[in-house]
Amino acid sequence: MGLFSVIKSGLSKTRNAILGELKGIAGKGKVSDEMLEDLEERLIKADVGTEAAFLLTDALREQALGKSLSQDEILDILRSEAELFLMDPPPFVLKGKPHVILVIGVNGAGKTTTIGKLAKHYKDQGHKVMIAAADTFRAAAMEQLEVWANRSEAEFVHHAEGSDPAAVAFDACVAAKARGCDIVLIDTAGRLQNKDYLMEELAKVVRVLKKQDAAYPHDIWLVIDGNTGQNTINQAKIFNQSFPLTGLVVTKLDGTARGGSILSIASSLKIPILWVGMGERIDQLVPFNKGEYVDGLFKE
Ligand SMILES: Nc1nc2c(ncn2[C@@H]2O[C@H](COP(=O)(O)OP(=O)(O)O)[C@@H](O)[C@H]2O)c(=O)[nH]1
Ligand SMILES: [Mg+2]
Structure with a gap:
């Protein structure tokens, strides 16, 4: 049982809140500042936190402002941006006995x-x-x-x-x-x-x-x-x-x-x-x- 399957349901509310907002952006013409502000607010409400919400929407602004992107393209940008500030845990090594x-x-x-x-x-x-x-x-x-x-x-x-x-x-x-x-x-x-x-x-x-x-x-x-x-x-x-x-x-x-x-x-x-x-x-x-x-x- 990987984190993905467990978290998929655990995160469903957060994800749906984000996706709900994206549905209003994606495919509705060019990404605008107003849309990005709405998304930032939505991310904060989804407990992504002000700092992370800012980083995510900022990346989107840089890469998508003025462009018409699909929902998948937008999600991809958010996903790779989030990966930048997450860390995988270092391998656990025993450093002594005990x-x-x-x-x-x-x-x-x-x-x-x-x-x-x-x-x-x-x-x-x-x-x-x-x-x-x-x-x-x-x-x-x-x-x-x-x-x-x-x-x-x-x-x-x-x-x-x-x-x-x-x-x-x-x-x-x-x-x-x-x-x-x-x-x-x-x-x-x-x-x-x-x-x-x-x-x-x-x-x-x-x-x-x-x-x-x-x-x-x-x-x-x-x-x-x-x-x-x-x-x-x-x-x-x-x-x-x-x-x-x-x-x-x-x-x-x-x-x-x-x-x-x-x-x-x-x-x-x-x-x-x-x-x-x-x-x-x-x-x-x-x-x-x-x-x-x-x-x-x-x-x-
Ligand atoms: N749902 C859920 N409850 C948890 C989890 N971890 C701890 N708890 C519950 O949180 C409460 C406090 O946990 P406890 O280990 O006593 O906290 P401590 O005061 O930091 O030692 C207990 O009722 C635990 O069963 C978790 O991952 N999920
Ligand atoms: Mg305790």
Whole structure:
């Protein structure tokens, strides 16, 4: 099941909004500034975001203004322009034993769920996986993570509720080494009520991990909810200022019509999108692929 087939339905609302607008442009004489402005608005409404909508209509202006183009020709221009600011994820290589991945993001973004899905994915690839419960804020958070660890048959390290997240992360890496794990996935808290505190807490996790091994964490992945629009991008920028993010996971692209948010995220942040969450089930995490994504968005 490729991203294309899943995203095709997930993106259908976004796509239809864009196509609906194109029907008003294509085959109706020459492409005019007015048509382009309408399209730009439509793209913004489809959650493509102001920046990406501007880039797309700008490309169209350059290549199509004053010309009579078919819908397919217009879609082709949009598709190739979108491909320019999307990145394919770099190949995943284990950079240590264990390879340590810190997963961060605001509350409810989908961190814990994504970690469960990732653990299953890496286990299926033959890796031994450790999950660390460094969201120690609520006991329920640790229990939720333990359920995912059981489902994905991963090793699991947790401390008591309210304990130091950095200590959990540190211990999990020690245990991962002792148990011969290949990958450590560290779950973290995402409380928004106090952003400074959250950033400090995460910075401490990184600092303490580096005391064990300067290469830790090999990756810091930010999980973002694909439904939250411009807000998401502002959040991502704040996280990216404090932490060198090596990848993004965009969740909840199933169901709703916010599929265009990927374009807006990719055009605003120069961080590769690695994974896309397409549902709550363990197998509903799909590797991002820009070709499949733009096909889903711009192919009828
Ligand atoms: N539909 C859908 N729901 C998701 C997805 N990822 C996570 N969720 C749901 O979003 C909610 C919050 O997820 P959780 O992993 O607890 O977020 P966290 O606070 O960042 O750890 C839960 O109800 C998840 O089942 C996804 O890709 N699609
Ligand atoms: Mg969580």
